[in-house]
Amino acid sequence: MKLRQTTLILSLLLAIPLFAQENDEVGIWSEIGIEKAITKNWDVGLDLEYRAQNKARFSAGLGTSYKLNKYLKFGLNYSFLYSEKNAFKDKSEGEVGSDDWTRGYKLLTDNWYPRHRFSAEATGSIKLWQWLKISLRERYQLTHRRERNVERLVHLENHMKEIVDWDEDWNPIIEEATYIIDKTEMKNYPTLTDQVLRSRLKLEYDKKRCPFSPFVSAEFHNSISVGDHMLLQKIRTAVGCGYKFRKHNEVSLSYLITFDMYDIEEDENVRETVRLHDRLHAINIGYKYSF
Secondary structure, three states, X not given: OHHHHHHHHHHHHHHHHHHOOOOOOEEEEEEEEEEEEOOOOEEEEEEEXXXXXXXXXXXXXXXXXXXXXXXXXXXXXXXXXXXXXXXXXXXXXXXXXXXXXXXXXXXXXXXXXXXEEEEEEEEEEEEEOOOEEEEEEEEEEEEEEOOEEEEEEEEEEEEEEEEEEEOOOOOEEEEEEEEEEEEEEEEEEOOEEEEEEEEEEEEEEOOOOOOEEEEEEEEEEEEOOOOOOOEEEEEEEEEEEEEEEOOOEEEEEEXXXXXXXXXXXXXXXXXXXXXXXXEEEEEEEEEEEEO
């Protein structure tokens, strides 16, 4: 019976993201984790994650944590990320029917790329009134992407009206011409390393012998890779609940809103900071087996 319930839960978690379409306003995130206690204070874990929200992302991570005392815990993690990049770039300019307009696009032939992520963190926590757990986590995160060259298809239709001659009364003779360009070119993405400090405050209901653990949290992502100061890139808030059934199994459901403040974009290998006003919504579903 336990094996059947576990198999059903894993199947549902893996199948739900497949229903999320590329243009859905609310994304679906799912994660599966396995945690093994080595000693009373030391454990190791493996987790898999899939995000379906505009651009998809797979990740697999391995981590370990050590609880120094009941107030402080340290952790180290490594994750392999396989992410999707926007493949289509619209190059259309002007209105069709006007004197000059351009219609076209640039399309990457391979829009998936790997990254490596390392992180170190410290989590401090206290418990009030025997049921409220307050924790503050500080995480240093380094993400590395290797250089790669990707083939890009370019299609442009450039329409213009131009003066080709003058008549005997010196009136211009105008002809319309459309020039079509179809070519392939190589797009270079240089080696890139991002460093981020992530600070998370979490309030959680944690009472003994209660299988439910509702929580709220807020996390601030500060980039330290641009210039000589920190840049607040995003704020992520979450509200959800965990449910522990049997002895080793726990499921969780949460709703996240990410406020994108700034983004670091690459334009022809030049990194620039872009102001954003985006809010991304996501439903996160998780399962963890610990033993």
